[in-house]
Amino acid sequence: MTEIQNPILPGFNPDPSIVRVGDDYYIATSTFEWYPGVQIHHSRDLANWRLVTRPLHRAAQLDMRGDPDSGGVWAPCLTWADDRFWLIYTDMKRRDGAWKDSHNYLVTAPTIEGPWSDPVYLNSSGFDPSLFHDEDGRKWLLNMIWDHNRTGGDRFGGIVCQEYSVADQKLVGPVRNIYRGTDHKLTEGPHVYRRDGWYYLLTAEGGTGYEHAVTMARSRDLFGPYETDPAKHILTSKDAPEAELQRAGHADIVETQSGEHYMVHLCSRPLAETRGKPVQERYHIHTDDSRRSPLGRETAIQKLVWPEGEFPRLAHGGCVPASRVEGPDLAEHPVEPIPALRSFEDGLPPEFQWLRTPHAERLFSVTERTGALRLYGRESPGSQFEHALVARRQEHVVFAAETEIDVSPDDYQHFAGLIAWYGRFKFHYLAVTADEEGNRLLTVYSCAADWPDARVEIPVAPIPLEGSGPVRLGCDVDGARLTFRYATGDDWQDLGVTLDQSAISDEAGNGPGNNFTGAFVGMCAHDTSGRGRHADFLNFRYEAK
Incomplete structure (x- = not known):
């Protein structure tokens, strides 16, 4: 394959979490108040994707009656370990004001089609939970923690980590705050990767608007201390208003069968005609930033280079996402388009x-x-x-x-x-x-x-x-x-x-x-x-x- 055209999941498909199982790739994305919960797409070439399931489809797993607009299922995390899929998700019951009611759950399944289990309740301390499977078999839940006592618009208290006991089906041991982010603030969306003796912690920062960014840090110990990448942001469009893909952030990384690395991330494509005053006047647009993206936050992909012992970088250079990227060393697997x-x-x-x-x-x-x-x-x-x-x-x-x-x-x-x-x-x-x-x-x-x-x-x-x-x-x-x-x-x-x-x-x-x-x-x-x-x-x- 020569090139991949972004976005790979057009339309409302934010907060991608990607996993490879053999020759198969899966991306889980947020569905918020839409039912059934969590979209999972499948691909074999990272370019062509097909919706295969929405696993949260019964009342025992998800009931969002009363959830606000843009509440419900936030930022799922899909992983594979112990011959099972593990899916972590938040049901956001309250999203406005000083407090959040964000309940985090775990479901599992032997295959992507299911059957998916009834949920295990985890915690409600924050959102964007993810599950890290360490090399010794222990499992760790990470999520941002919500600090309602903080003022100034940033109540994101850092990334916390706690062990998950498979035998007891609950979180055990102390809660540790392992990373408080950078001065870009609003640190969320954690994923951990074990590589070359380091724990690499990928986070999203800057909020999910036009300041959104992806930041990486690393440590020799899961619990830190973490040193932030000297480049700070591996991916962002915040300083490139001319880029086609805006609001780039909230990412996850996958390694291909041949050792290549790709990062999926959310983005948006604002309408060109909503950037100028004439359209503002014609359509009564009153926001200071008139850029508008009806397609919502979509999923795009970028190729990485990740030398041993170093932080990864975008293969095409810089930190601005590309609309077209070099494809992986995989055979093309086209999918049937949806009938009109x-x-x-x-x-x-x-x-x-x-x-x-x-x-x-x-x-x-x-x-x-x-x-x-x-x-x-x-x-x-x-x-x-x-x-x-x-x-x-x-x-x-x-x-x-x-x-x-x-x-x-x-x-x-x-x-x-x-x-x-x-x-x-x-x-x-x-x-x-x-x-x-x-x-x-x-x-x-x-x-x-x-x-x-x-x-x-x-x-x-x-x-x-x-x-x-x-x-x-x-x-x-x-x-x-x-x-x-x-x-x-x-x-x-x-x-x-x-x-x-x-x-x-x-x-x-x-x-x-x-x-x-x-x-x-x-x-x-x-x-x-x-x-x-x-x-x-x-x-x-x-x-x-």
Whole structure:
């Protein structure tokens, strides 16, 4: 293989943890409030990846009802030892304010497909946990520790380490703070590697916004003291605003069969058109840093050189991530692309997820109507508990999405349709609903997170829909611009309004580094009367343009 094109996992796929088992490579990424939890992709060449499982798929492992936007599953760590996969993850129950409620768990499985065990509770002292398997067989949990007494915006108290007893299925022995980071602060995301008689500690620093960075330190003893790499940051885009890959950080390293080293890391690709004042004025963008990344934080890969006894460096030099990197000494293994048009005869396609709840039967069915996805209208778009939304990641800057919906609302409290979604206060929603007399209408609800009260706007007058048959709904996204269309016959009708798709991003609202997911597009149904009235979706199309 000659080159790898970044990102290798486009769209919302942050906090990558990578492991090699024989000839197989696996990356686990954060899923936050999306269910099932943790995405695991597989590759044999480090360039072509396929989603193979989401292991946290039942209530005993994960129940995120009530978790906030950008809460839920943070920073999983996937390792292989003792003929088993070990997966560590955080369920973040509270993420705002002085305190965090971050519960850390361990599940294991003999194969990547499972069966995955019920979880072992570990601790709640901080987030970004990882498991290090030392050469003597002992296992050590590392995580950043949250210090709520600290002020000044940095409550990251360092990286702590404690032994995990496999026999007792719990943490044992003292908790040691082994590394407090550098003056770049916000030290998190630890991974330890044993090499050439050293313990190398890889961390993320600077927060997950545009100051994000990867820092390495090393020690002869697991518990330190650790000396920081003289170069400080092995990877960062913070001083390279012109680089295509921004917000680079939170990394992990893997060694290939032939001894090459590669580092996977998160990054984002801000829209070029959100960097200038004219677009700020046009789309009412109020943040100081107008760069916006609707695709969210993605996973990229960089080749390393790691001479014996030295700190590793990017193979292409410097510390700025490259968009294209030299591929490994591995045969190419292409994967089948996801089909543009999806139906539901064989169940829910694997690229789709829903929000928070392990009780999917309360939200949707793929058997109630043959060939259709039936969504049961539950709580409002602002709900953190039962929200009937089934969606897939936006993976391209320019794309079109379409669905065909069969729904007969009785009143305005029942509405369903096509949605571009980031979170409870960031969405654009083309909905079929009804007026008080039961006459069907087409309505747009838009919440762009930039208005002071994050209010929902109705930017176009509701459109009467004749008859009672299925309606096709579509959206077209071109960078920062989204338009909706619909059809009751052969011809599409444009709604005549352009909405701000850049608002469906990490950076919109309260700024970069405070939101952690990415844009989705999908199908939803709501019934604020509590009657659970349904809508049937006959197909879904997502196509890059």
